[in-house]
Amino acid sequence: MTELPPFYDDLAGCLAEAWRRLEEGAAHQSGFHTPALATLGRDGAPRLRTVVLRGVDRESRSLRVHCDARSDKAAEIAADPRVSLHAYDPKAKIQVRIEGTARLHGGDEVARAAWAASRPMSRVCYGTTPGPGTPLPAGGAYAQPRDDEAAEAGLSEFRVIVLTAARLEFLYLARQGHRRASFSWDGDAETATWLAP
């Protein structure tokens, strides 16, 4: 049988492992690199899509994702900041679910710093015309900036989503018995409990 990890029966260890995996996901192509982000549609229905996890700060319990100001997700967050994020790493057999609120940053220090740290290849997406989600007469009937200089124009559409976790749920799958734990925060006050898996 697989050896059990040190966090197996350690509640604080499970939380630390969740943040470690998220940090690793933001830095590398691990299972946590491309989580799913859920927003509430303007009709009240859930909307889900894959995103790239760009940054994690466990001190402030925040996660960073980039998007286009013209996208549905940006409009949805502006209308209702409640979001949820899901990641699963099949190798680690760990699922993390986060619920919290998101804030959109554009044209401020947060957005400028994220833009400065992003690769030219990534910047090109924000210069796409027409904007994301626009119906097209043919699959290729859109344009993108042709060089790095033109891609700079995308900065005006570039948004950073900063998600602050209010609740985090951790699930580790093991033959010896799964471990499921829930952590929630009210300000800085933390509540932690094991849950039946």
Ligand SMILES: Cc1cc2nc3c(=O)[nH]c(=O)nc-3n(C[C@H](O)[C@H](O)[C@H](O)COP(=O)(O)O)c2cc1C
């Ligand atoms: C692997 C992968 C990574 C993606 N990363 C992002 C991302 O970081 N930000 C983003 O806005 N869209 C990303 N997308 C595209 C979204 O999943 C989605 O199709 C698009 O943003 C439109 O979503 P919306 O209409 O809900 O705003 C990614 C898609 C894939 C498959």
